């Protein structure tokens with residue numbers, strides 16, 4: 001997705017495109033992807049482009065912001081320990097940590113409450129990544145409790161706010 005952004009003060013007054021890369025993992029919360037992407041694309045001046053798959057280094061160069069939504073327990077564990085065995089985990093492993101990476105954990109309450117989850121989330125934060133915390137609700141599996149992905153509106157608001165900080169993206 002490539003919105004336009006004004007240049008920071010003091011730089012040439014040339015508009016540039018901003019690239020948001022959305023990473024998706026195998027949480028049931030991936031059901032919300034159409035809603036999430038449609039709302040991200042509704043950010044003013046956002047327009048979409050589709051490309052053929054590209055290598056992880058090209059993607060890390062292309063993207064200004066990486067949003068991993070949902071981030072499931074499996075990929076959380078991989079990222080925390082540096083494993084990179086698919087395109088998404090390779091992009092994350094190669095990520096330029098001067099650029100924002102936002103992650104939205106989503107998993108069953110029992111998985112969320114396992115003590116390793118807090119350790120791994122802390123590790124990701126120590127890498128400089130930003131957690132968009134999960135919420136408590138009735139999960140798709142029928143259980144009630146923490147572990148549901150943050151609401152799409154919350155995620156989109158955080159993306160907009162972060163783009164405003166990192167890329168001078170207009171907020172209105």
Ligand SMILES: Cc1cc2nc3c(=O)[nH]c(=O)nc-3n(C[C@H](O)[C@H](O)[C@H](O)COP(=O)(O)O)c2cc1C
Pocket residue numbers: 024025026027028029071072073074075106107108111
């Ligand atoms: C229907 C279904 C729903 C799932 N939902 C979740 C989930 O919400 N959170 C989670 O951590 N794993 C969930 N899983 C398990 C992951 O899909 C599984 O760990 C998978 O290996 C993750 O692979 P990935 O991290 O490479 O996407 C679910 C599995 C199935 C079959």
